[in-house]
Amino acid sequence: MAATAAVTAGNRRRRSRAPAGGAGNDDAEEHHANPFIDTASSTSSRVQFRNVASRARWVEEAGAAEVVESKGKLWLTTGVTRGGKLCYNVEEIGFLVEKSALILLNDKDQTIGIEDIYEKIAGGKYGCSWDTFQAYKHLKSLGYIVGRYGVPWTLKNSSTSDTNQSFNKVDGTCSDITKSLKEMHIDRLTPSFEVYLPNSMFKKSSPGAPNFLLCLLRNKPFARVELEMLENNFGGIPLKYCHVDNNGRVSFLCFDEVALPRLP
Numbered sequence: 679m680a681a682t683a684a685v686t687a688g689n690r691r692r693r694s695r696a697p698a699g700g701a702g703n704d705d706a707e708e709h710h711a712n713p714f715i716d717t718a719s720s721t722s723s724r725v726q727f728r729n730v731a732s733r734a735r736w737v738e739e740a741g742a743a744e745v746v747e748s749k750g751k752l753w754l755t756t757g758v759t760r761g762g763k764l765c766y767n768v769e770e771i772g773f774l775v776e777k778s779a780l781i782l783l784n785d786k787d788q789t790i791g792i793e794d795i796y797e798k799i800a801g802g803k804y805g806c807s808w809d810t811f812q813a814y815k816h817l818k819s820l821g822y823i824v825g826r827y828g829v830p831w832t833l834k835n836s837s838t839s840d841t842n843q844s845f846n847k848v849d850g851t852c853s854d855i856t857k858s859l860k861e862m863h864i865d866r867l868t869p870s871f872e873v874y875l876p877n878s879m880f881k882k883s884s885p886g887a888p889n890f891l892l893c894l895l896r897n898k899p900f901a902r903v904e905l906e907m908l909e910n911n912f913g914g915i916p917l918k919y920c921h922v923d924n925n926g927r928v929s930f931l932c933f934d935e936v937a938l939p940r941l942p
Contacts, residue, residue, distance in 0.1 A: 732774075734766055735783045736790060741804035742767050743782055752779055755823045755880055759832040767826060768804040769814040771795055776815070809922040810870050810894055816928050817892070823874035827891060831882035867908060869917070870894050890916040895931075905933060 730750045734743035745757065745764040752774065757766045766774065772795050774780035782790040800808045805826065817824050825831060872888035874880060891912060909917050919931045 731779055731781050733781045733783060734771070735785065735787070737765075740765070743771055746783070750779065754882075756818075758825075758829065759882065761834065767806065768795070768798050769806040769811045772799050772811055773815045773818055807894075812922050812926060812928050813892065813894060813920040814871065817871070817873060821876040823877065823880055824892075825872045825874075825885075825888075827869040827872050831885055867893055867895070869912070870920075873918075887913075887915060890918045892930075893917055893919050895919050895921040 732745055732749045732752070733747040734745045736743045743766045745753070745766065748764060753764055756770055756774070757764045759765070766780070771780065771782055772792075775782060775792055775795055782795060784790055798804055799806055799811045802808075806814070814824055869891035871892040873890050873892055874885065875889050893908075916932070919933075921929045921931070923929075
């Protein structure tokens with residue numbers, strides 16, 4: 679089994695000021711380049727951020743934000759719906775605020791700055807670590823559709839105030855997989871995100887199977903047998919791996935079997 683470094687990006691950890699009151703004056707434009715498929719040039723797309731900013735209110739009990747004013751079309755592929763309301767997880771909040779596409783408010787309708795949002799992410803108590811955030815925003819900037827692993831895009835009978843419907847919890851199927859991984863003693867490596875290729879026809883109500891699952895690699899390397907057992911647990915959905923080094927450099931990898939030719 680050989681490791682292939684699919685793409686490496688220099689995402690250095692930066693602290694910046696929050697956008698003042700709304701979107702910036704300049705449009706931010708990113709080009710999609712699929713790091714895992716050779717025909718990326720024929721499936722390229724763009725992610726554009728215009729001079730519009732939605733507004734969302736942070737709900738501490740849920741560890742997420744409820745959108746109170748939605749602008750643009752980012753909601754089509756970002757955020758989850760709970761009880762008919764659009765909500766953003768903390769990694770989505772960080773990404774959108776950095777792009778000047780969202781203004782985050784507290785319960786007194788005061789703007790929460792980017793420094794405070796970074797603190798929420800780095801604290802790791804809302805289902806996302808700093809390294810996971812780096813992986814998320816890099817994939818989103820490339821144009822991928824990214825959702826938390828095992829967290830449904832839509833739930834009709836729930837709300838941000840219903841703590842039993844946490845944005846961090848997974849459904850029964852994923853719980854069974856997690857239990858299986860614990861029995862194999864490799865539960866420290868589980869998917870963080872479900873990732874879809876850019877698709878203008880994407881629907882949260884029927885997203886279909888993801889193109890791949892993304893796992894965050896920790897400090898300790900994994901043995902070949904562990905990776906093989908892991909990949910046999912996800913119904914044929916490919917697994918990709920991400921590593922974030924101490925300088926914030928994001929690397930994506932995949933593993934393929936390689937057969938060496940016989941020597942005479």
